[in-house]
Amino acid sequence: MIAIVAYGLGNVQAIANIYRRLNVEARLVSTSEELRAADRIVLPGVGSFDWAMEALARSGLRETLDELVMGERRSVLGICVGMQMMARKSEEGTSAGLGWIDAEVKRLPQADGLMLPHMGWNDVEPRAASPLFEGLDTDARFYFLHSYYFLPNDEGVVIAAADYGKQFACAVQSGNVYGAQFHPEKSHGWGIRLLKNFAEM
Amino acid sequence: MLRPRIIPCLLVHNGGLVKTCRFAEPAYVGDPVNAVRIFNEKEVDELFVADIDASVRGAEPDYSLIANLAAECRMPLAYAGGVRTVEQVERIVALGVEKVAIGAAAIATPEFVTAAAGKVGSQSIAVVADVRKAVDRYEVFTHNGARAARRTAEELAAWAEQAGAGEVIVNNIDRDGMMTGYDLDLVERCRQATGLPITVLGGAASLGDIARLIARFPIIGAAAGSLFVFKGKYRAVLINYPDRTAKTRLMGTGSGKVEPR
Numbered sequence: 001m002i003a004i005v006a007y008g009l010g011n012v013q014a015i016a017n018i019y020r021r022l023n024v025e026a027r028l029v030s031t032s033e034e035l036r037a038a039d040r041i042v043l044p045g046v047g048s049f050d051w052a053m054e055a056l057a058r059s060g061l062r063e064t065l066d067e068l069v070m071g072e073r074r075s076v077l078g079i080c081v082g083m084q085m086m087a088r089k090s091e092e093g094t095s096a097g098l099g100w101i102d103a104e105v106k107r108l109p110q111a112d113g114l115m116l117p118h119m120g121w122n123d124v125e126p127r128a129a130s131p132l133f134e135g136l137d138t139d140a141r142f143y144f145l146h147s148y149y150f151l152p153n154d155e156g157v158v159i160a161a162a163d164y165g166k167q168f169a170c171a172v173q174s175g176n177v178y179g180a181q182f183h184p185e186k187s188h189g190w191g192i193r194l195l196k197n198f199a200e201m
Numbered sequence: 202m203l204r205p206r207i208i209p210c211l212l213v214h215n216g217g218l219v220k221t222c223r224f225a226e227p228a229y230v231g232d233p234v235n236a237v238r239i240f241n242e243k244e245v246d247e248l249f250v251a252d253i254d255a256s257v258r259g260a261e262p263d264y265s266l267i268a269n270l271a272a273e274c275r276m277p278l279a280y281a282g283g284v285r286t287v288e289q290v291e292r293i294v295a296l297g298v299e300k301v302a303i304g305a306a307a308i309a310t311p312e313f314v315t316a317a318a319g320k321v322g323s324q325s326i327a328v329v330a331d332v333r334k335a336v337d338r339y340e341v342f343t344h345n346g347a348r349a350a351r352r353t354a355e356e357l358a359a360w361a362e363q364a365g366a367g368e369v370i371v372n373n374i375d376r377d378g379m380m381t382g383y384d385l386d387l388v389e390r391c392r393q394a395t396g397l398p399i400t401v402l403g404g405a406a407s408l409g410d411i412a413r414l415i416a417r418f419p420i421i422g423a424a425a426g427s428l429f430v431f432k433g434k435y436r437a438v439l440i441n442y443p444d445r446t447a448k449t450r451l452m453g454t455g456s457g458k459v460e461p462r
Contacts, residue, residue, distance in 0.1 A: 011297035013272035046294055048322035081322075092322070115398045115420060117324040117367045121204045121246060141204070143247075143277050145299055145324050147367070164203055186277045186299065188244045 002199055003029040003038030007059035009052060010044025010082060014185040018192055024199045032064040040199065041065070041074060044185070045081030049105065049148070050093030052081045062098075069100055073176045076100075077132075077198050083172070083179030084150055092148050101174045103152040111165050117147040118164045124182070130159040130173050131201035132180075132194060140190040142182035144170070150181060205415045207448060208424040209240060210249040210402055213266065213282070220426050221253070222378030224331075224346040230430050230438045233266065237273045243442040247277045249302070249370070249400070249424055255283025256305045257344055262289060264296065271297035281329055281370075285310065290317040294325055302370055304329035305343035307357070308350040311364060318365035327368035327400070328361035330354050332387065333375055339387055346374045354387060355394035362395045369399050370424070376404030378427050383414050392418060400424050408443055412451045419452075 002019060006012045006028040019026035026042075029035050043065070045052045056062050068074045078086045087097045090105035097105070110116050121141045126133055133140075149168040152158065160171035162181070170181040178198065184191030211233060212219050218236055219227035230236075233250070240248060250270060255262055262283050271278055280293055281302035290301050301321070307314050307328045318326045331346060332339040332354045339354035350357070358369045371391050373384045383404050391399055400422025405411060411423045432439035443451060 009295045011271065011299075013268070013297055014274065017272055018275070046297075046299065046321070046325060048320065051320055051322070110396060113396075115396055117398065118203070119324065119368065119398045120206045120420070120422075123202055144203075145277065147322075147324055183277065183299070186275065188241075188275055192275070 001038050002026040002040045002042060003035050004042045004044065005035070005061060005065070006030045007061060008055045010046050010079065011183070011185050012044055015042055015044060015195065018185060018195055019199065022192070022196055022199070024196070030059065030061070032061060035061060035064050035068065039074060041068065041076040042198070043076060043078045043082035043085065045079060045083070045085060047081055048092055049081060049084060049090040050095045052085055053093070053095035053097065056085065066098070069177060075176045075198070075201070076178065078179040079185070080146065080181060080183055083181055084148060086177060086179055087150060090148060100177045101152055101157060101172060101179070102154060103150055105148045106151050107148050108168070109165055114165045118144050120144065122162050122164065124160045124162055124170055126160050127158045130171070132159065132171065132173065132178055132197050134197045134201070136190060136193055142170075142184065142187040142190060144182045146181060150179065203420055204246070205420060205452065206246040206400070206422040207411060207443065207451070208247045208249050208400060208422050209245055209429040209442065210251065210424045210426045211236060212426065213250060213252045213263075214254055216266070220378060220430055224374050224377055227253070228436075234269050234273055236440060237270055239440045240442065241273070241275045244445070245276050245442055247279065247422070248274060249279045249281070251302070252282025253345055259283070262293060264292065267293055267298060268296045279327060285313065287313065287317050287320055290321055290326070294321045300325050300327050300368065302327040302329045304331065307361070308341070308343055308352070311360070314361070314364040314366055318367070323365050323367035326366045327370050328357065328364070328366045330357045330369060330371045330391075331374050332371065334373070339390065342374060355390050358391040358395040358397070358399075362397050367397060369395055369397050370422075371399060371401055373403035379404060380406030380427055382406060382410045385414065385417060388414070388418060388421070398422065402426075408447065408451055412453070415452055
């Protein structure tokens with residue numbers, strides 16, 4: 001079963017709907033007990049970094065998440081701010097992140113007349129083979145909506161990069177911890193394939 | 202490469218979808234959730250839904266409708282209509298809406314935009330400028346065009362960035378439903394005034410209009426109502442949207458030619 005962490009923000013219902021259509025068992029989960037029953041976890045997120053961290057703290061799920069992800073090594077996929085939360089900290093706020101990946105979240109530079117936020121459909125360039133991108137060809141594109149990006153200390157965790165004024169990590173994998181800066185739940189067939197890959201790997 | 206966003210704009214009135222002309226004469230075009238399903242199949246870049254009753258009636262947003270739309274949408278969703286408190290913004294974003302658009306409240310209580318962006322992040326807050334041309338400038342109106350905001354489009358666009366919003370949605374009221382093409386001068390003025398992404402609404406009659414907009418402003422949101430819900434001169438309701446090939450052609454990166462006006 002895939003647990004979609006329902007801590008009060010992020011598009012949990014859209015993710016659940018996609019899994020329902022794929023005939024994959026997925027549940028919106030808001031208690032530690034339900035979370036423990038999951039073999040995979042999706043951590044969605046929309047909003048500012050501090051707001052998301054506070055909402056997760058209020059949900060009472062943080063300790064269980066730490067235990068399952070870092071202790072038991074269950075697979076987790078962070079989406080958008082859900083990915084950024086897996087870093088140690090963010091320039092967008094003052095809260096500490098989950099620290100599941102040694103990374104910082106930085107503001108995208110506003111250079112060359114580029115507008116911020118980075119908003120819309122962008123190409124994604126594979127950097128390393130990952131089961132997450134299985135079957136997705138080079139014309140795959142995803143929907144982005146963010147002004148901050150994930151900067152890992154170890155380049156080796158980057159599985160895909162996107163280009164907007166600069167190259168940045170738009171998908172990462174460190175062991176059982178996966179992150180996507182774009183919104184697969186809002187990226188049509190490409191995003192559905194990625195969510196399916198996460199369910200099947 | 203970041204692509205321009207081609208965005209159907211749906212208006213909600215009395216629980217159904219409508220299309221207006223110059224913000225008046227709402228004509229029923231169908232059921233909102235059904236329309237979202239069709240737009241899913243057509244792989245729409247983004248969807249903009251505006252509840253045209255909420256601000257005027259001073260009513261709360263229709264949260265159950267928003268929840269249904271957000272859950273059905275396999276593409277990003279922006280919502281506008283009657284949003285005036287941070288709590289409302291939080292609730293709508295928590296329902297799975299990517300962007301909340303603010304019109305009347307951005308004029309009445311500007312500090313609210315900053316507070317909302319501080320909570321949910323700039324990327325989820327858009328400011329709407331509904332404008333009419335007055336000789337040499339564009340004046341902003343709220344409440345479906347009924348109230349003058351005593352501000353120009355450029356002033357509002359520049360202010361939106363200062364206030365912490367993440368997008369400006371600019372709509373020429375006089376072109377709403379008229380299908381006479383986008384007002385490129387209006388876009389140019391807003392582009393000069395702000396570094397935020399801009400979405401343009403009002404007047405698109407053909408994919409050629411969108412192609413012309415994109416040719417001049419490569420990173421843009423090209424939104425349209427009538428174009429994507431009507432077909433032919435009798436305005437028969439038929440939801441339509443360019444497929445992948447047609448979209449690539451619109452961006453001028455394909456080999457095909459843009460359809461003539």
